[in-house]
Amino acid sequence: MRIVVNNVEKKFVDSKKRQVTALQNINFSIEEQEFVVLVGPSGCGKSTLLNIVGGLLSPSSGEVYFEGHSLGKEPKLGIVFQEIALFPWRTVYENVVFGLEEQGASKQVQREKGQHFIDMVGLTGFESAYPKQLSGGMRQRAGIARALAVEPDLLLMDEPFSALDAQSRTIMQEELLSIWNRTKLSTLYVTHNIQEAVYLADRVIVLSRHPGQIKQVIHIDLPKTGRDQDQHRAAFERYADEIWQLIRHDAQEALKEG
Ligand SMILES: Nc1ncnc2c1ncn2[C@@H]1O[C@H](COP(=O)(O)OP(=O)(O)OP(=O)(O)O)[C@@H](O)[C@H]1O
Numbered sequence: 001m002r003i004v005v006n007n008v009e010k011k012f013v014d015s016k017k018r019q020v021t022a023l024q025n026i027n028f029s030i031e032e033q034e035f036v037v038l039v040g041p042s043g044c045g046k047s048t049l050l051n052i053v054g055g056l057l058s059p060s061s062g063e064v065y066f067e068g069h070s071l072g073k074e075p076k077l078g079i080v081f082q083e084i085a086l087f088p089w090r091t092v093y094e095n096v097v098f099g100l101e102e103q104g105a106s107k108q109v110q111r112e113k114g115q116h117f118i119d120m121v122g123l124t125g126f127e128s129a130y131p132k133q134l135s136g137g138m139r140q141r142a143g144i145a146r147a148l149a150v151e152p153d154l155l156l157m158d159e160p161f162s163a164l165d166a167q168s169r170t171i172m173q174e175e176l177l178s179i180w181n182r183t184k185l186s187t188l189y190v191t192h193n194i195q196e197a198v199y200l201a202d203r204v205i206v207l208s209r210h211p212g213q214i215k216q217v218i219h220i221d222l223p224k225t226g227r228d229q230d231q232h233r234a235a236f237e238r239y240a241d242e243i244w245q246l247i248r249h250d251a252q253e254a255l256k257e258g
Contacts, residue, residue, distance in 0.1 A: 001068045001075065001153050003030040003053065003186065008062035010048055021211035022048045026062070028205055028214065030154065033184040037201035039191055039243060041251040045212025046190040047158055053188055054079055054156045066153065075154065078147030078185075080140070082159040086131040092118065092142050093127040099150035117145040120179055137168040144176070148183065155187040162193070173199055181224065194247070198239045199227055206246045209254060215246050 008026040011019050023045045030036045038046045051057040053064050054077055066075045078099075086095045097105075097114040105113070118127060121141040131139055140160055147155060160176075161169045173196060180187065180200075191197055197204045201220050208215040220239055222232050 001032055001066055001186065003154055003188075004065050004067055005029065005049075005053060006063050006065070008049070008052060008059045008064065010045070010052065010057070011060045023052075023059075024211040024213050026212070026214060028217065030186050030188055032068075032186055035180060035187045035189065035200055035202045037189045037191060037197040037204045038207060039194060039197045039204055039247070040207030040212070040215075041192065041209055041247055041254040043254055043257075044207040044209035044250065046192070046207060049207075049212070050156055050158050050188060050190050053154075069153070076150050076152045078150055078152035078155045080143050080147045080155070080157045080160045082162050086139060086142055086146075088131050091128050091130055092123055092134070092145075095131070095142055096145045096149050098146060103150065113149050113151075114145075117149045120148070120182070121145045122175065135168075136164050137172055140164065140172060141175075144179070148179070148185075152185065155185045157187065157189045159190055159192070161196075162191070169196075176200065177225065194240050194243045197243065198222075198236055204239075204243060206243055208246075209250045218242065 005026055005028050008023055009021065010023040011021050014020050026049060028036070038049060040046055048057060052059050069075050087098070090098070093114055096118055097110040100110045100113060118124060121144050123138065123141050123145065126134065126138065131142070134142065143160070161172045164172060177200060189200060198220055204218045204220060206215045206218065207213065218239065222235055226232065227236055
């Protein structure tokens with residue numbers, strides 16, 4: 001399935017009743033089994049765009065559609081946010097199977113799929129733990145398992161590791177890539193971390209701000225595994241530098257505006 005974002009524009013009214021154009025003229029697609037990363041400075045509209053693709057916000061104009069999707073059947077989405085919205089009163093297992101329950105899956109299907117994805121994210125043995133008993137990284141793993149459990153057509157991730165310390169973040173990036181290599185889910189991933197974008201993406205979409213527009217699209221022509229190995233270091237840094245040069249000015253402006 002292919003996800004098409006066609007001429008999307010989003011306007012908000014700010015606290016001073018002024019109209020703000022958060023996104024303008026946004027056109028791109030996410031191909032089947034493609035990992036697309038949206039990158040850009042603070043306030044460029046990354047989260048707004050992800051929420052529009054996920055149907056959580058409506059565009060002011062334009063549309064998002066799922067090509068090759070059977071009519072009458074809603075596409076399934078898996079969403080992972082920065083602050084994982086796990087239910088505190090549910091165990092890891094109960095959180096992971098939440099979407100399956102909503103879909104009306106049988107208890108047996110819930111058990112099989114729930115355990116499969118708990119194992120996949122490395123939480124075997126923590127099925128009965130409650131979110132408050134887990135580290136930040138483990139909570140994100142549970143959130144990812146919950147998103148994967150519904151076997152989504154599209155996985156949406158909004159800065160899923162930004163609240164983690166640097167080491168946990170690196171480990172989670174590696175694990176996400178390994179999970180992705182097994183599931184090959186079409187993914188839209190938001191970050192303002194350039195290294196993360198180059199490490200994960202098939203394609204990086206760089207947004208500019210005021211209004212948020214697509215500044216450039218960069219294909220990362222590196223193998224999907226081992227991008228951090230020595231032989232790819234020079235190319236990796238070239239991509240990272242190219243993206244930084246595109247963002248630099250906007251990032252400085254964003255900083256001045258606080
Ligand atoms: N509900 C809202 N009402 C008014 N303005 C909004 C609303 N949501 C977002 N905006 C504005 O739209 C623009 C884009 O915001 P958005 O949160 O999508 O950016 P972002 O790139 O995800 O930022 P960050 O990296 O800081 O999370 C900003 O100028 C923001 O202030």
